[in-house]
Amino acid sequence: MKPIYQRLNLFIDGQDAYTFVPVEPVGAQSLTIHRATGDIVLNAPNTPVHPTASRYGKTIYGILGMISLALSEYVIVMTGREHRARLMGHDIYRAADFDILPLNPNVSVQNPPHPVEGHLLALVRSHLFGGHFLFSYGWDLSRRLQAQWQDRDNEGRMALWEVADDRFFWNKFLQSRLADTDIAHDLSPYILPIIYGTFDMRTVYIHGHRIQLCLISRRSRYRAGTRYFRRGIDHEGHVANFNETEQILLVDEKAAGRLSLAENLTHKLSFTQIRGSVPVFWAEVNTLRYKPDLQVMDLQETVDMIKVHLRDQVSQYGSQSLINLVNQKGHELPVKEAYERAISQIEFPDVKYQYFDFHNECKHMRWDRISVLIEKMQEDLVQQGYFHLDTAQDKAVHMQTGVVRTNCMDNLDRTNVVQAALAKWTLNQQLKAIGVVSDNEELEDFEALTRGFREMWADHADLISKAYAGSGALKTDFTRTNRRTKIGALQDGYKSLTRYIKNNYFDGARQDGFDLVTGAWTPQKNPVTSSSLIADTRPLIIRSVPYILSFALFMICAGLTLPRTSDYSLLYYFMLWFVIASLAVMFMMVHGIEYVSWPRLIPPTDIIYYKGPGFRSAHNGKGLTGPLAQKLDLSGQSNGFGARLLLNGRKRALTVTGMEEGTKKRVD
Known part of the structure; x- marks a missing residue:
């Protein structure tokens, strides 16, 4: 199996090109990516670096691939790695640090020229640093041991990326710019698959x-x-x-x-x-x-x-x-x-x-x-x-x-x-x-093995749960100790609260990161048409209620510090602000879906507004409905306030984002 270069030196030739030179073996073919055209060129062995090129300050441990956003294409490189273990004679690493290099010389990653580009870059960066990515330069982590044994005679001189399991080749979309070229096989030492x-x-x-x-x-x-x-x-x-x-x-x-x-x-x-x-x-x-x-x-x-x-x-x-x-x-x-x-x-x-x-x-x-x-x-x-x-x-x-x-x-x-x-x-x-x-004899008779087994499975459960739900797994006290404890139940309560907060207020952006990096959604080359990705198109009253709630809570806290002539001197003051705070909370719960952090790249409008056959436990969070709403002109049937806020506000914004921002299904 063709080896992958483990360390690269990067040379930047002004605004013209990025050149990656393998540290070992000396004299190996270097890789040049031209910034103006995006062309990928594999240089002849021992090709010297252009004398005007300056060396990048960090060692590159692998190229994760390339991604095209609204204003520029970018090269994603790994600049930090953590050694985990040695398996089958091969070192296993976790990707620990990343840099994003723009091809467009007029685009700065630190200070993007347009807020939409900044938003998309933030999604990519958040996904990279929030994930748990693993790789090896010589061992195929994407395939189980039996599959590798069964395919051992067919691999020959194939590269890691060519034999990797398509389902678990996480950066396949990012690597498509290199893998889809006519010289893809020759570029194999630069194509690093990760899981x-x-x-x-x-x-x-x-x-x-x-x-x-x-x-x-x-x-x-x-x-x-x-x-x-x-x-x-x-x-x-x-x-x-x-x-x-x-x-x-x-x-x-x-x-x-x-x-x-x-x-x-x-x-x-x-x-x-x-x-x-x-x-x-x-x-x-x-x-x-x-x-x-x-x-x-x-x-x-x-x-x-x-x-x-x-x-x-x-x-x-x-x-x-x-x-x-x-x-x-x-x-x-x-x-x-x-x-x-x-x-x-x-x-x-x-x-x-x-x-x-x-x-x-x-x-x-x-x-x-x-x-x-x-x-x-x-x-x-x-x-x-x-x-x-x-x-x-x-x-x-x-x-x-x-x-x-x-x-x-x-x-x-x-x-x-x-x-x-x-x-x-x-x-x-x-x-x-x-x-x-x-x-x-039983497994429990060997304490070191049993302890290692339990810790491995508990850590494994935590990482899978963090990737999907945003917090560590529940019930891991049983996995670690083989018994359920009250302390573990309390920890599960804290994790459940963490999940609730992240699932409602943060997972929309996390989902966008998944869709962008895996290629489920691709942006158009015009940030102006993507302005709805960063704009809050909800009606003013929807946006104002959280501020009203915050101000009411502030006034309640401030009232606790005010001087009083008797125990009842501030009674009406507190009643007023408690009523305002309560009404604000009730309003937010009635219009709950307006305050959830929804994905913006591929919004789930077909699910939120599904009206076909099946089962629905309730229709909470969509505004007031029913006879009272019709009487107050708040229902969707009467084209009133509640439904109009939802349908003309969030739904329109999500639909425009999903249909006009370049949404398309990935085809591999």
């Missing part, structure tokens, strides 16, 4: 065996986004928050005292699981209430899209065991029913459905009840197996013939607990199969 996910590795010793336990998760770039703005399935069969999680076990059967390298380990075992949103068309519409309005859209193509989704998973992994953890009553029930209705219409011999009432089975902190699900899944786990490569014989002893697909409502907290339990059961079977532990 958005997690990576952890722990080393322990058991009975003289050197054990390396590694956990990798890979997040799909399709239907990528945040918790409430990416739910369910799309019209191409992709589901939200799809993650592949691989647990790798490396075992050296020699004495632990011998110096051993990872690539010389005798046994290499892998167990893969997947998670993804409930594969029907559904959403939760934010309204500032703690529980958003649940909406299930009963579309004609629902069953067809589930078939597309499951057919793709079967082709990738083999048989599918679907574990559904969505509650069977209350707020989540309609999603469970829609899922099961669709599954009942599908006849796939390689797909099995298993429901587990997580909250009912594990209520009162009885988390040991997860064993009930393990017992139900044991036959499938044994049948699907795991991948086992015996390097001494250079053959695969076992192949994993299927995966467990787990989902809850968010595919986070309950899913994390169940996936960790399945991984623990499988790890125990693997260690016994290769003779590291005896039949009468």
Whole structure:
């Protein structure tokens, strides 16, 4: 496999060109990007740098790709990296720092000449620094161990980006400018693929065996986004928050005292699981209430899209065991029913459905009840197996013939607990199969391994949750300690509050960052037509109410410091401002969707204003409706104030943004 240059020196030739020169090997072909035309040129070996070029002050550890915004195209480079571990003889890094270099010499990244360009740059920068990106210069992090083994004879001299799993090649859109050129194969040493996910590795010793336990998760770039703005399935069969999680076990059967390298380990075992949103068309519409309005859209193509989704998973992994953890009553029930209705219409011999009432089975902190699900899944786990490569014989002893697909409502907290339990059961079977532990021993008998296992899975859960929901995962106290605690429950309350704040007030911009960097939305080359991206087009009264609330709260606080002649001297003063504050809060809740931070690049207007068949728990946050609203001329039917604010204000702004700003679907 062609190696990727690990360090580059960047030379800037005034306003003419960027030239990237590999530090090693000396004399390798340098890469020049001409700023005026955007042309990419691979120079001949030992080509000297132009004498007028000045060296950039930072070492470049990789080119993430190029992105075109409203006023300029930009080169995104990595200027900082963090070493995580060494896997299979290759170093694994996390991307830690980035620089954005404009091709247009008249554009400054620090002081963009137009606010729209500044806004788009801020979205790119926020996405880069807010994500958890991993890479290796010589190991394909995007593919599980079994897939690499199966394709080993076909790779030949192919480069990393050419063999990377398309779903997890996070910067594929950014790299398209290099990968789509006629000299793409020759540019391979400069094309660095990264994944958005997690990576952890722990080393322990058991009975003289050197054990390396590694956990990798890979997040799909399709239907990528945040918790409430990416739910369910799309019209191409992709589901939200799809993650592949691989647990790798490396075992050296020699004495632990011998110096051993990872690539010389005798046994290499892998167990893969997947998670993804409930594969029907559904959403939760934010309204500032703690529980958003649940909406299930009963579309004609629902069953067809589930078939597309499951057919793709079967082709990738083999048989599918679907574990559904969505509650069977209350707020989540309609999603469970829609899922099961669709599954009942599908006849796939390689797909099995298993429901587990997580909250009912594990209520009162009885988390040991997860064993009930393990017992139900044991036959499938044994049948699907795991991948086992015996390097001494250079053959695969076992192949994993299927995966467990787990989902809850968010595919986070309950899913994390169940996936960790399945991984623990499988790890125990693997260690016994290769003779590291005896039949009468269990994983819990080895404290160092058990502690490392729990910490890895808890950290993994936190990172996946932060990427999707904005906070660490819930229930990780059980993953870390194997028991549920009251302290953990209090921490979960704090995390839930953090999620509420971020999901309602910050995730719109985060979603825009996902859509911009993955190429789901591309801007036009005219910032004037994109002015609605930064303009607040809501009516004045909608914008003014938060200021009225803030002023009322300020006056209440100020009243606490005012002198008084008696206990009742300020009674009417406080009553006045409490009434004003209360009315402001009520107004904001009634018009809740006007105060949610919605995505502006691809606004979800088709979901917010959906009127087709299906289920909708409520229509909160859309202004006053009903007989009272009609009497006061506030309803949408009477074209009154409440509906007119919504439809003529936010809806128009979102629609214009989505349809006229260059929205288009990515095609790879």
